[in-house]
Amino acid sequence: MSDTITGGPGLAQHRRLLTEIPGPRSAELHARKTAAVAAGVSPGLPVYIAAGGGGVLVDVDGNSLIDMGSGIAVVSVGNAAPAVSAAVAEQASRFTHTCFMVTPYEGYVAVSEALNRLTPGEHDKRSALFNSGAEAVENAVKIARHHTGRDAVIVFDHAYHGRTNLTMAMTAKNMPYKHRFGPFAGEVHRVPMSYPFREPAPTSGEQAAERAITMIDKQVGADNVAAVVIEPIQGEGGFVVPAPGFLPALAAWCAERGVVFVADEIQTGFARTGDMFACEHEGVVPDLITTAKGIAGGMPLAAVTGRAEIMDAVHPGGLGGTYGGNPVACAGALAAIATIESEDLRGRARRIEQIMMPRLRALAERYPQVGDVRGRGAMLAVELVRPGGTEPDAALAAALNAHCHRNGVVTLTCGTFGNVMRFLPPLVIPEELLLDALDVIDDAFATQVG
Ligand code: PLZ
Numbered sequence: 001m002s003d004t005i006t007g008g009p010g011l012a013q014h015r016r017l018l019t020e021i022p023g024p025r026s027a028e029l030h031a032r033k034t035a036a037v038a039a040g041v042s043p044g045l046p047v048y049i050a051a052g053g054g055g056v057l058v059d060v061d062g063n064s065l066i067d068m069g070s071g072i073a074v075v076s077v078g079n080a081a082p083a084v085s086a087a088v089a090e091q092a093s094r095f096t097h098t099c100f101m102v103t104p105y106e107g108y109v110a111v112s113e114a115l116n117r118l119t120p121g122e123h124d125k126r127s128a129l130f131n132s133g134a135e136a137v138e139n140a141v142k143i144a145r146h147h148t149g150r151d152a153v154i155v156f157d158h159a160y161h162g163r164t165n166l167t168m169a170m171t172a173k174n175m176p177y178k179h180r181f182g183p184f185a186g187e188v189h190r191v192p193m194s195y196p197f198r199e200p201a202p203t204s205g206e207q208a209a210e211r212a213i214t215m216i217d218k219q220v221g222a223d224n225v226a227a228v229v230i231e232p233i234q235g236e237g238g239f240v241v242p243a244p245g246f247l248p249a250l251a252a253w254c255a256e257r258g259v260v261f262v263a264d265e266i267q268t269g270f271a272r273t274g275d276m277f278a279c280e281h282e283g284v285v286p287d288l289i290t291t292a293k294g295i296a297g298g299m300p301l302a303a304v305t306g307r308a309e310i311m312d313a314v315h316p317g318g319l320g321g322t323y324g325g326n327p328v329a330c331a332g333a334l335a336a337i338a339t340i341e342s343e344d345l346r347g348r349a350r351r352i353e354q355i356m357m358p359r360l361r362a363l364a365e366r367y368p369q370v371g372d373v374r375g376r377g378a379m380l381a382v383e384l385v386r387p388g389g390t391e392p393d394a395a396l397a398a399a400l401n402a403h404c405h406r407n408g409v410v411t412l413t414c415g416t417f418g419n420v421m422r423f424l425p426p427l428v429i430p431e432e433l434l435l436d437a438l439d440v441i442d443d444a445f446a447t448q449v450g
Helices: 024-036 082-094 106-118 133-148 165-170 205-219 246-257 278-282 327-342 345-366 394-406 431-448
Strands: 049-053 056-059 064-067 125-130 152-156 188-191 225-230 260-264 288-291 302-307 370-376 379-384 412-414 420-423
Touching (some): 225 246, 327 345, 345 370
Parallel strands (some): 152 188, 152 225
Antiparallel strands (some): 288 302, 412 420
16 A cells, blocks of 8 residues: 555545554664664654655555654645645656756746745845755855855854754754764854743843844954854754844844844745744844745755845856756745745644644643743744753653654654754644644643653
């Protein structure tokens, strides 16, 4: 059955377990994986997938699992979304590659036009396309340095920007991302984030911005700073939502000091938080914005979009790559973007928040181990602590996560301290499935909280 099954929203939208998780066929594949694939590439839940669609993943044993991770915020339009699959198949049958730097094609231009139209701000914009989020971040830094003639890059505590050498330097967390992979790129400076739950005393967004800016001024010097790079809501670092006012104050300081303000919306972008981009929530208009993940319904594509005068500062030939803006990925992106707009997936993300938030808050009332409930739209999390304080409880997060997995709900953890359970369902997930996943999460607390 799993050999012939096709995906998409036509898949039965239910949770159904036929075997234990992982099942025997997954276990067999995992033994092959262990013998063939580098140990450093390590799946969090080794069930091998045969098909996906709507809000489910069907594994090679025929189990149907609820997808609460979207492959880390990628398949927001659903897995194997019909419009994406059709556009990809159609493009793949015409041509799969020319290299845009050799002989160009319309899809790349059309994706750039869409990005210029959809990203915050009415100013003249340009885009450049790449393959991965890390590559987009690298290029945003290249462009900001070229434009300003300055070297320093400012990043934040708990930040995640990728696994390449420069983006490892920009990422905060040592294990597993950086440990023994140095030396790292220079001129990357880290300053404190606004992390309301972990402030020793109540700190407004403006105060937190002032704290960061003072550190930049004193330790780096504004005139040496090319870019401030920030995730409007931090992803891997723990779904940290900065206090209101933090992002606008940083953006205003950047504008005053000629620093390029880069919003890394690789995880938050494309309707995930209920707005097309998370920056819009506070009316922040970044100079450059990096996107990937949700842009193309699962096809590898990433972009830098920004002010024309900054983007166009780079000399012809200064930006590129063999595969960046691959025509098949661009076809997927155009279909995904059309779906986000026509199906009002922003509205769907808000609805998911309306359904999930009260349930997560109820958990916080029942269990003192839930220290914080936060996020926006379909990017929500609970932070787990020892009762009565803020001491992180990563073991509890792992136990809750494992309970969900055993019971057919694909959940993810995150956070500097590994103590955050995060929820990133496809925006098209049917409501009954979401409610079923919430019941499993409730059950995880009932059975795992000691
Ligand atoms: N910036 C904000 O979230 C990718 C990482 C998974 P790539 N996040 C998932 C892992 O463990 O590797 C991410 C992100 C933000 C940049 C990136 C990097 O995007 O497409 O993984 O390179």
